[in-house]
Amino acid sequence: MTEGDAEGRLVRPFTLTGGRTRPSRADFTLITTVTAVDPRPGRTPRGQPEHTRILRLCAEPVAVAELAARLDLPVSVVVILLCDLLEEGRITARAPHPVTRAASDLDLLQKVRDGLDRL
Template sequence: MSVLDTGEHWFDDAAGRLIRPYTISNGRTEPTTRMELLSMVIATGRQPHGQLGPEHAQALRLCGSVTTVAEVAARLRLPAVVTKILLSDLVDWGVVDTHAPDPMADLTDLTVLETILNALERRI
């Protein structure tokens, strides 16, 4: 079993992330901003006040172009609720905007379902 340094996170080949998700969210279990998995997030271009932690900084980089909460969670390899907490922190700090998915969107649209499936497969 080898431990790999992937830059900002520590992973174990067999166990995955060595830092527990509750540590990343500071024990919080609820985001301050309501978001769905298909909510769109994008960086505002504003600079954060103070220095961001590694997970917040990585999430902010992923929001450089419009993306979904599900995509950010998949790329961070974190549970959706932890990702929502990180993103809601970024929203509270004014560095990320979020928009609810269009209520009229056809959730049976094959493109939407393929996007979700691809994000989930990358998470595995």
């Protein structure tokens, strides 16, 4: 997969990550919410235009999967770039709230089933 830059040249995804193929952290899943700390980013220390694009898109909270779709980049590449920004303190990452199954959920499902049976 290739990505075009502003001048129409093709840029391979591994060049965007400096040849790295694995993220430096395991903070990100597809549904992790990412938010820019500074919504109006200046120049990032790495000087990557993709970092700036990510910061712009993260002015409001956005999921990793949605961010990858908006950037038209593989999720693995976006996660590596997000790790850079997280380590630089430019973004925050919030894991999804775990879903727990309480007994009340099962009770509610039983009541719904009983109601449907009565129809």
